[in-house]
């Protein structure tokens with residue numbers, strides 16, 4: 001019994017010692033995707049606000065068993081490099097970037113999880129473009145080398161993290177009738193710059209009114225935060241075994 005208690009303390013200490021940095025996408029001058037809802041009353045929703053609302057909920061859940069931080073807790077402009085620098089400052093083990101998707105096709109819908117990989121996929125390129133917006137040409141060229149190195153070092157861990165989070169989230173998506181678009185590779189500079197195992201989460205499509213009405217609800221966002229948190233903790237436990 002004594003050993004069992006000791007073991008439990010070691011396990012929970014291990015999880016608690018892990019640092020998760022949550023990155024609410026966009027902010028300040030950069031609103032990200034813009035969604036509109038017509039009923040019950042007309043409303044314009046900005047990705048930057050929704051990403052922050054969800055990230056705060058995610059932090060609350062993860063803080064129960066890890067050390068968790070946010071790259072921004074207010075509506076302010078933060079560059080991709082500043083977000084990545086914060087990962088070094090807090091010595092993050094895991095980096096989670098939170099976004100909401102958008103498409104010119106208003107029928108597109110669903111939840112997606114991305115990990116950093118530099119394979120070229122036309123379907124993913126559109127999302128990448130939206131989330132990589134504030135990088136200039138010269139930075140892009142330099143960063144290609146960084147991307148290759150970071151992919152080599154993190155892809156195995158990020159894939160396993162994505163797998164655990166996906167597993168945990170799946171039943172919830174079914175419950176809320178949200179399409180599961182699965183785990184995908186993508187070239188996201190914020191993930192490369194952070195140089196950590198990480199994910200970019202696209203919670204749902206803001207360009208689809210029906211989906212936006214669903215994914216902006218507190219109840220859904222709270223349930224999703226719980227499930228993502230469980231997935232992250234399962235990943236940490238598995239890596240430490």
Ligand SMILES: [Zn+2]
Nearest residue numbers: 025032099100
């Ligand atoms: Zn975004």
